Amino acid sequence: MDITLGLIALGGGVAIGGYFIGDGLKNFKNPSASSNHTEELEDWGQPKLIKQKDVHHHLGISKEDAHSLIKDYPTIPHLTINDQIYYPTKKLKKWANTLSEEQ
Incomplete structure (x- = not known):
């Protein structure tokens, strides 16, 4: 049971990491472009x-x-x-x- 929970957490972490890496690669050739996520985080709170x-x-x-x-x-x-x-x-x-x- 412990190994299953660990594998689920690992899989979730890989999926989330892949999303953020993929989002970062969208502007790889244009580093001055800002992401919508960055603007949202700056305004958060x-x-x-x-x-x-x-x-x-x-x-x-x-x-x-x-x-x-x-x-x-x-x-x-x-x-x-x-x-x-x-x-x-x-x-x-x-x-x-x-x-x-x-x-």
């Missing part, structure tokens, strides 16, 4: 919308700097839901990157 009080965490700046940034740049991507302002995480980071490239 990240909220889609963040509150104003959490903007500084996602941009890696102080609370005071985040407050000044929001005040000085009204074009910052945001949504208002029930009088509460939310910031889409991906759009906020993309916006901050373009802002830093301009300066």
Whole structure:
């Protein structure tokens, strides 16, 4: 019984490993291409919308700097839901990157 369970686990591991190796070989000649799996893993656990009080965490700046940034740049991507302002995480980071490239 123990050997059967071990063989099943080994077979499952080989199958999963084969899947990931095969997926990696899809872009073997194009190493700069990103996999959908990589993008999904990077976003895993990240909220889609963040509150104003959490903007500084996602941009890696102080609370005071985040407050000044929001005040000085009204074009910052945001949504208002029930009088509460939310910031889409991906759009906020993309916006901050373009802002830093301009300066």
